[in-house]
Amino acid sequence: MGFLEYAPSPESTAILHLKKSYGLFIDGEFRKGHGKAFVTISPSTEERIADIANASEADVDAAVKAARRAYERTWSKLSGADRGKYLFRIARLVQERARELAVAESLDNGKPIKESRDVDVPLVAAWFFYYAGWADKLDYAGLGPAPASLGVAAQVIPWNFPLLMLAWKIAPALAAGNTVVIKPAETTPLSALIFAEILQQAELPPGVVNIITGAGDTGSALVNHPDVNKVAFTGSTEVGRLIAKSTAGSGKKLTLELGGKAANIVFDDAPIEEAIEGIVNGIFFNQGHVCCAGSRLLVQENVHDEVVDRLKTRLSTLRLGDPLDKNTDIGAINSRAQLDRIRELSDIGESEGADRWTAECVIPDKGFWFAPTIFTNVEASHRIAREEIFGPVLSVLTFRTPAEAVAKANNTPYGLSAGIWTDKGSKILAVADQLRAGVVWANTFNRFDPSSPFGGYKESGYGREGGRHGLAAYLQSSGWGAKR
């Protein structure tokens, strides 16, 4: 292959102080779980990392009770400025322990260290800094004077950005004056448990944040607990639908951040080099385990061949392998179950008649891997054009006019994000206006900032996370005159 070889450059795991087993973090301390403990593995080696406690229904109840007590006795009595001080402290501790958190995240999740180190963990700190700043300014958030907190928030998060999704959930909840019980995903509990140590270091009052590990039934027990006031969920549309049903009529405030099938639209006047980088970032970042991934490339017909050729050349330079190696671009697929799903949908794409192309790379013997893959000649009716694959697989479709691009982009049950690549500002504005997507990126993709609201239309869920809008999800809607 014509490119320079790189020497291996693995990040050491010596910085981790892993315990053999982790308990549940309830009321400020680690406790035994009463369910059957499980093991978290590294998806790149299939090796055991640690034993993880499993929260039974009684454990979930204990966590909710701890959160309720902390809400009533301490957290709701603190001033916004004092809540902010804790959040600032947490943000600084995340920065201090950034390398350790990045190594833990890459080990447990399989994502490349350069992503966990340069994207996930810095954004986690940014989220806490940002909402720390809001804690004493809620009266000025445009949500009414003295907006009131909700109480106990139940939060369930997925495995694709374990620590970042935790930050998206916990930071606004605490800033707005709520207490929290959160459940990380079964395959990626490690960074949340290190985060629990950070909460102890920050001397956050016991019970303000409780972190309970377990599988789907633990998540279900948590969101259905009668004493929670707010449910925040990120994950599959299927589970989101279950939660919407089971919480309906309960008085619980609900936000759902679900799947996506985003269109990344490349017009013929786009700067092609940059567009190629944006397409790669859009679908191959984090192995495509991204709800807002640009998984449908809509490319204007007259530049289709050029874009696809250049894309293949670029993909041939990506390095797949050890997530802890600083040169790695594509890490491991998070679990065998997810790998099976990606394989199945890709095989279906082939049998439906699309053309499959796979980047040549050496697949390690152990672990879960999927080489970057492109499907061309994809039709709108193909399952790979409609369903979320949640892996490093791009479906390429074409269009001739802006109107056709918009129609095709909106032809999906989802509506989380979209991308537009063109040299013309007026075209960006005109097209963005017509896209039914919560986030539209122009000449960039997968950019996140704590001040910018994020969330979906249609089956991608409802509610916004980030920014001032993210606070609204954790405050009573009519804040007028209510006590905080």
Ligand code: NAP
């Ligand atoms: P999932 O089942 O929706 O998992 C998300 C979270 O919900 C996890 O913490 C999960 O626990 C928990 N959970 C599962 N069943 C639950 C229930 N009945 N009540 C409450 N919580 C429950 O998603 P997945 O199975 O990991 O992934 C399946 C597909 O979902 C993916 O292929 C992808 O298409 C999509 N997905 C989307 C996002 C996103 O960011 N929007 C994230 C992940 C996955 P366990 O992990 O312990 O089962």
Ligand code: MG
């Ligand atoms: Mg794991």
